[in-house]
Amino acid sequence: MSRAEIAQTLGVSRATVSTIVDGLIASGLVSERGAGVSRGGRRPIVLKVNPEAGRVVGVDVGASHVLVVLADLCGKILDEAEQPLDVASGPEVCLPLIADVVEAILSRNGGLGVMQAVGVGVPGPVIAARGVVSSPPIMPGWDGYPIREFFETRWGRPALVDNDADLGALGESTFGAGRGETNLAYIKIGTGIGCGLLLDGQLYHGVVGTAGEIGHFTVSQDGPPCKCGNYGCLEAMAGGRAIAQRAYLAIQAGQPTTLAAINHGRQITARDVAQAAQAGDAVSQQLLSDAGRHIGSALASLINLLNPGLVLIGGRVAEAGESLLAPIREAVQRRSLRASLRATRIQTAALGRHATVLGAVALALDSAFCSQLQQRPARGRARS
Amino acid sequence: MSRAEIAQTLGVSRATVSTIVDGLIASGLVSERGAGVSRGGRRPIVLKVNPEAGRVVGVDVGASHVLVVLADLCGKILDEAEQPLDVASGPEVCLPLIADVVEAILSRNGGLGVMQAVGVGVPGPVIAARGVVSSPPIMPGWDGYPIREFFETRWGRPALVDNDADLGALGESTFGAGRGETNLAYIKIGTGIGCGLLLDGQLYHGVVGTAGEIGHFTVSQDGPPCKCGNYGCLEAMAGGRAIAQRAYLAIQAGQPTTLAAINHGRQITARDVAQAAQAGDAVSQQLLSDAGRHIGSALASLINLLNPGLVLIGGRVAEAGESLLAPIREAVQRRSLRASLRATRIQTAALGRHATVLGAVALALDSAFCSQLQQRPARGRARS
DNA sequence: GGCTTTTGTCAATATATGGAACAAAGTTAT
DNA sequence: ATAACTTTGTTCCATATATTGACAAAAGCC
Secondary structure, eight states: OOHHHHHHHHTOOHHHHHHHHHHHHHTTSEEEEEEOOOSSSSOOEEEEEOGGGOEEEEEEEOSSEEEEEEEETTOOEEEEEEEEOOGGGOHHHHHHHHHHHHHHHHHTTTOGGGEEEEEEEESSOEETTTTEEOSOTTOTTOBTOOHHHHHHHHHSSOEEEEEHHHHHHHHHHHHSTTTTOSSEEEEEESSSEEEEEEETTEEOOOSSSOTTOGGGOBSOTTOOBOTTSOBSBHHHHHSHHHHHHHHHHHHHTTOOOTHHHHHHHSOOOHHHHHHHHHTTOHHHHHHHHHHHHHHHHHHHHHHHHHOOSEEEEESGGGGGTHHHHHHHHHHHHHHSOHHHHHHOEEEEOSSGGGHHHHHHHHHHHHHHHHHHHHSOOOOSOOOO | OOHHHHHHHHTOOHHHHHHHHHHHHHTTSEEEEEEOOOSSSSOOEEEEEOGGGOEEEEEEEOSSEEEEEEEETTOOEEEEEEEEOOGGGOHHHHHHHHHHHHHHHHHTTTOGGGEEEEEEEESSOEETTTTEEOSOTTOTTOBTOOHHHHHHHHHSSOEEEEEHHHHHHHHHHHHSTTTTOSSEEEEEESSSEEEEEEETTEEOOOSSSOTTOGGGOBSOTTOOBOTTSOBSBHHHHHSHHHHHHHHHHHHHTTOOOTHHHHHHHSOOOHHHHHHHHHTTOHHHHHHHHHHHHHHHHHHHHHHHHHOOSEEEEESGGGGGTHHHHHHHHHHHHHHSOHHHHHHOEEEEOSSGGGHHHHHHHHHHHHHHHHHHHHSOOOOSOOOO
16 A cells, blocks of 8 residues: 555545655654556555564464464464363363463464453453453453453453454455455354444444344244244254254154264264265255255345344354355245345355454554554664 | 633633624523522622524424424424325425424514524434435435425525434433433334434434434344345334234234233334333333343443443334333343443433434434534623 | 756645644532 | 642643655656
8 A cells, every 4th residue: 555545545635644654654654665567657655564573463262172373463364272271160270371382382473572452352252351251151250350351451452352253354355365354244154143243344243242243133932942942042053062963862763864974983063964965965965955945044034134344154064165155045035035135145264264363463453553552663763 | 501611611711702692692591590608708690591582393204104393492392293294105295294393483483583593303324425325225216306405495594314223322412311412322213123323412314314323233043024125123022013013913823911902903013012111011012022121232332332331122013111121220231341331321311202303303402502603792892 | 959848846835634732611529 | 717638720941643745766758
């Protein structure tokens, strides 16, 4: 991006941009990278963020694993580590363990000092302003625990905490399939079903951080019971756990499927079903198609209500690809309004298992750049 | 509000507030109104917006009527006029007619000059930035017609256009039951069912202005056909038209109801059903209760997805009050997540048929104050 | 080669904001 | 009642921030 382009985009004068950019160049955050393409006049000087000027850390806390990445200022992953972790063992156990993983990565990449900020995604409702979770269903003992404070006092660097699905949305919108989109929904289909919302360019949390709970949409009034106490929730009909359960029942019922062979060795997972479907197993395809139909009917409501430009299907189960996406599209088409639908693309997410952690990186990058801009760059002409 | 209070709220110094307020007082927009209550020191000088410093106009274009109000700078309605209007006759017919109504009101209230801005609500999806509607179902011929431009060139004043349900949300949040709430949904139950969303303090429109289409949520997969082409839409099951239709069928089926007497004279309306229900008619109560159950199940999805602090039930049918609200609350309770629900109040709207038009007034007021702040107040010391 | 266009910089200037000191007007403690 | 403390609102000044307009550099266009 050139100075003139920035000035036009932000609606400020070129002179202003020049002075600010000078500061950023002096601090090493930005550098000039040759000449761009002319638009009928002098060729602009292309400005690039200098990826080497700092590092940020992203953390994705899952129910049973934690994924930590180190990224440069462009969001490129330089190193990563994954470790088993039972989130149910509480913050006193988990947080130091996570911190150890982060410190291990940092120590083999230039030490603690290189980290400018850290972003953390957790599988529960987050009050982002305070950096705590609020009555999370799958994180017993974490309610109100000062997660952000823990990391900030440990490292003296800004720490940002947010929900995993929300960060998935942010990750995809920053680095993935949602670049440039200001209104998108990221659907995370894993064991359960979550949803992160980016509305008018901002992550949307709601009043207590529980926005995006599409997993407990009622899709069938007389459906199976859900852990939440209701019946026929989307999650109970089309989540990874539900798909696996249905596969098990199909095998028990003696339906002809390649899944039966797997089941003799170990428990069936949704991933097995996805793989079998792609390999052509009809029963598996039917299972995914049913799940897709239910997801699609919930998505139709989401699309009617929020009129997003893009819906991204992510999470492990989404790796099934078209076997899941086609019935989703079909169900959405049947149930949502023409006008809204025409404006909404439905696609698979691009970042796979890195979506959330890259959202955490994006959050950390934001904070890193902001704090850089706060610090006045050195005044007066340097040397000479 | 005192200067010190403003300074604290906005996070700026008292000195800054003083200079700005001086300008506003000089231009007559704000005036000092005696002393407030002390908090242990000097008593603050209470500042009030001077309602007499200008006027704004709000317009609510309905399917068959247009409602125009003149309001002072505090949003108090000074005069109003309503006139039949067939929105289907297109913009070339409707807009001049609306303008005439506005001008009639203005001419008996000090002339055209007193109006500082005008806000307009229309019953279709709006692209607010451009001031046009986009493929509205019930406004044939209006697609892309430059509504804002029409009013701005006619009067040389800022005109703002938005959707009627969105303005209902804005109206209730500014003047009604939603004051102070940054996240609320306003449900407008009239002939159809619409919804306006205020998210994080901003009206939410989506990418093409169709956000809030809760009326076409599927609430019963095998329900009656809807005008939109789908089956079992909320609007087709619980909208005003649907309630009237069901009442008619109940009478035909010979059910014992006081509605039968009305039906001999003219067609039953949803309002008749609401009145009969409040008077104790069991069949009418059942009809409303059914409708409420369906609305509640759609609202549960909305609450799960958006985690609003407040849901307001407005529109004509909502005047039924608790006969409708009780089943809504019950259905929501059954179907939505505890955590989200605990944070969400469900109430009837406070502004009745003025909700939308007061939202239009709020929009106009915003614009009026902004343009006042843009104009530099006179520099240098006046007199002496 | 001259003309126009666009980019980036510089100096002068306008505007906005904050800090400190202070007077005014109150409350609270003695 | 008096003194001490609080809070409010103002004034003056320093500083930060952005804009304007002029201008040189570097390109395209004729």
